[in-house]
Amino acid sequence: MQNYTEIFKALSDETRLRIIYLLATTKKELCCCELTDSLEEPPYNISKQLKILKNAGLVESRKEGKWVYFSLQKHKDPFTKGVLGAINSLPPADRQKRDKQNLMKVLSLRKGDKCLHGVQNKYFVKTGKSLK
Secondary structure, three states: OHHHHHHHHOOOOHHHHHHHHHHHHHHOOEEEEHHHHHHHHHHHHHHHHHHHHHOOEEEEEEEEOOEEEEEEOOOOOOHHHHHHHHHHHOOOOHHEEEEEHHHHHOOOEEOEEEEEOOOOOOHHHHHOOOOO
């Protein structure tokens, strides 16, 4: 029962739900900097939210050079597969549409399906703050 509670806790935050939504709908590994630019959130917030999702067993990470890529963890149990499937099937609200549009722009900067650019949003680079 503890595992299910951790999953629900991890998904109770809007930013974490947005991260899961992008990972589920794109079905790609995404770099932390790509999520930062796509969600228009500061890097420290994205990192913190990814750590919570990883600790709940919802995402996994893979380091390649200086980049860390995140993807949905492969689940065999019907409960977790069902929860992630439900998130994937959510009708996108305006915020999720904007997140997805931002992500498509960011993914167009990849070379050979690899992130090579780091955080592109100049506001984050200069101040480390959110645009909100």
